[in-house]
Amino acid sequence: MSSVAIKGWCPSAHRPMPSGDGLVARIRPRGGRLSAAQALAIADLADRHGNGLIDLTGRANLQIRGLRAQAHEPLLAALAQLALLDADAETESQRNILVAPLWSEGDDTHMLATALERALGERPLGLPAKFGFAVDCGNERLLAQNSADIRIERSASGGLMVRPDGSSNGRFVTRREAVPAALALAKWFLASGGANGGRGRMAAHIESGARPPHAVDDGAVPARAAPLPHPGVRAGGALVGIAFGQMQSARLRVLAEGASGLRMTPWRMIYVEGVREIPEHDGILGHADDPLLRVSACSGAPACEAAYAETRALAAALAPHMAAGAHLHVSGCAKGCAHPGPAAVTLVATADGFDLVRNGSTGDAPALRGLTRAELLADPPAVLGDR
Numbered sequence: 001m002s003s004v005a006i007k008g009w010c011p012s013a014h015r016p017m018p019s020g021d022g023l024v025a026r027i028r029p030r031g032g033r034l035s036a037a038q039a040l041a042i043a044d045l046a047d048r049h050g051n052g053l054i055d056l057t058g059r060a061n062l063q064i065r066g067l068r069a070q071a072h073e074p075l076l077a078a079l080a081q082l083a084l085l086d087a088d089a090e091t092e093s094q095r096n097i098l099v100a101p102l103w104s105e106g107d108d109t110h111m112l113a114t115a116l117e118r119a120l121g122e123r124p125l126g127l128p129a130k131f132g133f134a135v136d137c138g139n140e141r142l143l144a145q146n147s148a149d150i151r152i153e154r155s156a157s158g159g160l161m162v163r164p165d166g167s168s169n170g171r172f173v174t175r176r177e178a179v180p181a182a183l184a185l186a187k188w189f190l191a192s193g194g195a196n197g198g199r200g201r202m203a204a205h206i207e208s209g210a211r212p213p214h215a216v217d218d219g220a221v222p223a224r225a226a227p228l229p230h231p232g233v234r235a236g237g238a239l240v241g242i243a244f245g246q247m248q249s250a251r252l253r254v255l256a257e258g259a260s261g262l263r264m265t266p267w268r269m270i271y272v273e274g275v276r277e278i279p280e281h282d283g284i285l286g287h288a289d290d291p292l293l294r295v296s297a298c299s300g301a302p303a304c305e306a307a308y309a310e311t312r313a314l315a316a317a318l319a320p321h322m323a324a325g326a327h328l329h330v331s332g333c334a335k336g337c338a339h340p341g342p343a344a345v346t347l348v349a350t351a352d353g354f355d356l357v358r359n360g361s362t363g364d365a366p367a368l369r370g371l372t373r374a375e376l377l378a379d380p381p382a383v384l385g386d387r
């Protein structure tokens, strides 16, 4: 029996969430990867059952938008056929793993992500909905800036380690020990009272004074964090940006055709396996200097009912006026879903126009208030740069 989630929950395939443009159903690729055939099928499902729009989320998942309520059951059946559906909503929620996307077949990241996913699928632990794992075992850590509660990662001395978020140290592990150690840490989190009413995060738990057992924290410190990778062709494929983390089904088809698979990232980018050039299509960002890489925006109006204004067209119009390396975020309300962290400039839509925050996030004090769209677009350098 399909169900529709209470608004405000994280959407999933089993429990889609109502939004301004219909239901939103989230698809969690296994190991962060879709085969080309799975990606093409999702593009078809988005057209058949939704409004053709597909989000790439900050947790490296896809979302079909504009889903009609009566299309939920057929969508679940199709996802099951594609091996993209978990047994139930709880198993789906628990399989919350970010995988560093530039792995090679059989390396530590690939092997451990596969093993962790299998282990989490075997038995629900009762972890909170937002509780997640990261598997990030390259020589430099790619996911250091991305939210995760338990990390399997490379240590500075070259071995593997498991680390709770909020602690600068972790525990050295062998490849065989890594997944059991991560699960033991998750169970400690629950047993020590880290979860309350389906909520709770590791960093807050440790911040509150909880101490992982002595077996965790033997002085292992993580390897250096890598800078965010740029779009471009690499050995074995191409990393491409997806403007605003949203695409029409046609764009997903272009990416899948000619690829052996697509790996999702939490950076509004997709790694296209097996191609030697950047696929050409509107909204596929293949070059590091593309202005659209300097901006982000939440769904805004009309897709989100909470939004006070349209966001993405405004962000696109302002993008060329942002300096290289500076980031502009446009938020449809103060919640700041799409970019909770700070940006050089954050515009927050309110009932009275846009508030502008410098070097902060939606919750910080604005430098300017009540700007109209026309004022923002009339002389962007003056407003954005405080000329």
Ligand code: SF4
Pocket: 298, 299, 300, 301, 304, 305, 306, 307, 308, 331, 332, 333, 334, 335, 336, 337, 338
């Ligand atoms: S920040 Fe506000 S307007 Fe934007 S998606 Fe979140 S709730 Fe909607």
